[in-house]
Amino acid sequence: MKLKLPFILILISTRILAQAPSEDSKKQQDTIKREILQEVVVTASRTQETILRSPISIEQLKAADAKNMGSQSNFDALENLKGVQIITPSLGFKVINTRGFANTTNVRFAQLIDGIDNQAPHLGTPIANALGANDLDIDKIEVIPGAASALYGMNAINGLANIQTKNPFEYQGMSIQQLTGVNHTGNMDRFSPQLFSTTNLRYAQAINSKIAFKINGSVTNGTDWIADNRTDLAPTLNSSTNLYGADNPAYDEVNGYGNESANRKTLTLNGKKYVVSRTGYRETDIADYGIENYKWDGGLYFRPKKGHELAVTYKGALINTVYQRSNRFRLDDYKLSQYAIDYHTDIFMIRGYLTQENTGKSYNMRSLAENMDRAFKSDDKWFADYTTAYNNAVTNGSTVADAHKIARTASDAGRFIPGTDAYEQKKEELVNINNWDYGAALRVKSSLVHSEGLLNWDKAFAEFFKKMGTQLLSGFDYRTYIIVPDGNYFINPENNGKNLKYGKTGGFTQLSKDLFDKKLRLSAAIRADKADYFDVKFTPRVTAVYSPKETINFRASYQSGYRFPSIFEGFSNVNSGGVKRVGGLRIMSDGIFENSFTKVSIDKFQAQVTSDINTLGLTQAQAIDKNKGIIQKNPYTYLEPEFVRSFEFGFRGVALKKSLFIDADFYYNRYENFIAQVEASIANTTDPAQIPTALYSKATQSRYRLWTNSKSKIYNYGSSLGLKYRFNEMFSALGNVTYSKLDRTDDKDGLEDGFNTPEYVANGTVVAENVWKNLGASVTYRQQSKYDYVSFLVSGKVPAYWSMDAQINYNFEKPGIVAKVGGTNFLNKSYYSILGGPQIGAFYYLSLTWNIGKI
Known part of the structure; x- marks a missing residue:
């Protein structure tokens, strides 16, 4: 367009x-x-x-x-x-x-x-x-x-x-x-x-x-x-068996929940490896x-x-x-x-x-969907029933694509149907369970306490600053977040049972001066902030405004800024479909970064192993040994604040006998330490030789989503x-x-x-x-x-x-x-x-x- x-x-x-x-x-x-x-x-x-x-x-x-x-x-x-x-x-x-x-x-x-x-x-x-x-x-x-x-x-x-x-x-x-x-x-x-x-x-x-x-x-x-976006987010997971679109047993539509990666399993069916997901529910239904x-x-x-x-x-x-x-x-x-x-x-x-x-x-709609499925039949039972129904369908002459559809229908028999009394009763139960491995509740009680002050020095000591031709402004602020641990979303890693607290204090001073008959105004500010778990950070700002006429104004500035991790980024502790979302402060995730492997590399490893089994006829052990080099250690570590440097130039003016107002700007930013999430897993084994085998199956690894810095x-x-x-x-x-x-x-x-x-x-x-x-x-x-x-x-x-x-x-x-x-x-x-x-x-x-x- x-x-x-x-x-x-x-x-x-x-x-x-x-x-x-x-x-x-x-x-x-x-x-x-x-x-x-x-x-x-x-x-x-x-x-x-x-x-x-x-x-x-x-x-x-x-x-x-x-x-x-x-x-x-x-x-x-x-x-x-x-x-x-x-x-x-x-x-x-x-x-x-x-x-x-x-x-x-x-x-x-x-x-x-x-x-x-x-x-x-x-x-x-x-x-x-x-x-x-x-x-x-x-x-x-x-x-x-x-x-x-x-x-x-x-x-x-x-x-x-x-x-x-x-x-x-x-x-x-x-x-x-x-x-x-x-x-x-x-x-x-x-x-x-x-x-x-x-x-x-x-x-x-x-x-x-x-x-x-x-x-x-x-x-x-x-x-x-x-x-209600129905685009498939996993269109190629079964490409090695030529199952795409509606035939894809790992189908995961955008606004369908309960069929994501945490709800999938690789099944061996009639000698082939297929990635199969549970059925889930559309958002429009639930x-x-x-x-x-x-x-x-x-x-x-x-x-x-x-x-x-x-x-x-x-x-x-x-x-x-x-x-x-x-x-x-x-x-x-x-x-x-x-x-x-x-x-x-x-x-x-x-x-x-x-x-x-x-x-x-x-409540979390994704957790509601996936645990609604699990409430009628466990993952192990559902995938076992799927395997049995698929093998029977193939034995009876069904094509591969049809066998997958028959297997899904058979495995889903008895699931909760939106709009029925049974569904509503189960939903009421799940949305009150505060653990996303089993329920869907979001139960958080929190508070923010903030105090701040400003002092205009040039107003308090007008005569002195008038002689100096300057303006001086200073300020301070203090903030504390207080979270009541709920046992799922947040815990207190140091004092079990006591409220979690996370505080920051800071202050700034800004000095401004007019020059050349008030045609040029210069200003400089410096800020210092100290947050819990972090060193003092300094934030400067320098600006200039040049006004040759009242109606013509050019401006330029340089400023930097920090963003400290939010409570959720620093302290989260969420169980969600077998994946633990953990805050990036060392107090929350100590040891996980050092001992984990990235999900991106694990996904590539699993996909290649499956492909080699299906297309090259290798055994699982042979395919794992062939591809174990794909697995990569987690290179990330504990959270630091984000940082930005910003340059800006602009113009404001009035033209055409003050009938037209014009405002234009240009900026250039550089960001460092973006706070982001990385998914990683720790193999449930202490034997280094067995780590690749453990990481091939979700059942033998502990999965995490960690807050870290890019x-x-x-x-x-x-x-x-x-x-x-x-x-x-x-x-x-x-x-x-x-x-x-x-x-x-x-x-x-x-x-x-x-x-x-x-x-x-x-x-x-x-x-x-x-x-x-x-x-x-x-x-x-x-x-x-x-x-x-x-x-x-x-x-x-x-x-x-x-x-x-x-x-x-x-x-x-x-x-x-x-x-x-x-x-x-x-x-x-x-x-x-x-x-x-x-x-x-x-x-x-x-x-x-x-x-x-x-x-």
Whole structure:
């Protein structure tokens, strides 16, 4: 598919440049000046500055702008920002990323609400916007594409989003919003059209000039998109016997679970070796696609004197949706709570918060499928029955392909059938067993305790720093993760029965100075972080902004960043289908790295042995001895933090009498020590001569999936261009093009994290405001190129796609109601955002927002 939009945008911008606005357009100039020249951001440098003079790339989405887009929510509208990628594992779970290496648990991208991290502690990443603000309370969202670790220290080596909410002193009154939508239209899957509903509430009141409060609530119900990709992930496992496609007895479809490598066995049938998998279940047969999410928050705000504010807030969420990691999960009664206190002035800020997580009745759909099979018949019994049925079928004259089908049908007799009472009873039992070798439960209770502070030295000692012509900002943060060991997902390797703790502390100082009559601003920051089990790491940042005119700004920066392993990467202890997933800290995996052999080499060894038996007529012992040199020792070792170095250059400016806003950037990154997973096995023998024989059979080896670091050095680069042009008070156009490229990989070892990012993404929006009375409308076109997607669930190419969003809104001033009718992907050209995830179709909606009082 050819990508045409970048060239369309360039053509549009060329035409715009050729026609300057008339002299009587002062109103539009004033509007642009208000929107661009005076627009203030705080996230990029943790201090107020105009967006034009920000030293690094920063994107901003105001609630008023999101209202004029076809997206169903402000969070979804982020996809229209320059350089922002959103992947969709579920309608109720969307993931933000920038600048490559996206995945469904994007631990390299931080997400804040009013500066407070809203991650789920044991994951180290947010559950989309589940604990975030609802649309009525969002003021604006600021996104930093690229490393932000130097100032935030939150593992934000790919970027950071800060959702800023409305202060109850400034935004008072009550707002109610009802969005009713429909998806699954056009016979795209087994569902008929399904209703979707989100109800939002906000109430804020200032009791007097010193005390105010606000409360927010949100309820979402609907039916999720369906994941039903039937591509075979093991198409060549029986190639030596010419069994492919539907005849392949190792058939493993993408969204079928219980037929993966852990559920296969090599059987000797009628003198030949065949790889056979258990049957498993399709996700569409066993998944609960209902979405039922609730979130609420409230806060008390005190202003004891001018310039001082104390906020005490609480947020809560109850989540029921589908979640994707290396497996697909059903989140049921998943709870998040957050308590925070924040005191800030112009001089200092101090903040502390506690986030608590309880996974409720959640479960792993893959583990449910494979243990549902095992619950009716053990692996040993099933494969024995398969062998008997196959041999009988061949004896009775069946072909090889037919004999395999007959054997499967016979072996599956009596298995649990989705939708039956017996299946539901067994499912209820399995989803409450907290061991993935036998059940499917996800049972984790965890907490995150965080405190931080900032000091503006130039405000505290204004006279001194004014003479010096500098600004100085310092900050600190302290964080501890607390995990309640569940005996399966997490254990405490040192103090059995006590909570597992993992902490980090850090601090930074940033010095800025204006030179040459404030035309050049230089800034330098240095950060130090110390995490448990690791040495101190230093993170520098150097930036420069040159502004020959107020409307012309060039920027350059160098920054580095560290990402420390998450709780799951460091301490996991998961039993899963006979494979033990183990955290990469020495305290968890001591001795495993040194004594194991890589799964990649074992798989090659097993396949070659099987092929030689089938094609050369060798005995098993002869084939093992012939191919034992294929087996390779595990070359990896214990976890270290990831590290990135990033260079960036950019330009921001206003042209055509301040009617056209231009923002462009280019970056180059180098990553080291990517945290990744390697699969390896230890032979269940101490005799070196017997190791190859032991590794030929799964029954005589202990299998592990270990968190470690890739040995590769990975380089990527990219650029983006964003344009915004206001024709007059009614019409404006904005568009952007983002280019992302994986440059090269040195010392390639196969553990590189997937870049998982389209090479080209383009967005273009035309907005009409008040075209007739209070009527407005917009149309958005989005297009992205195909890209390689790599994950433990599935790897392959995500096809290119294009889609269109549109909306019409009308403001009924007298009752204070804003009506918005719209659709995302309204042409219903279904597409995949990621592999292993759902097929996404059209979503049509009507939104009514009622503002009561001063909002």
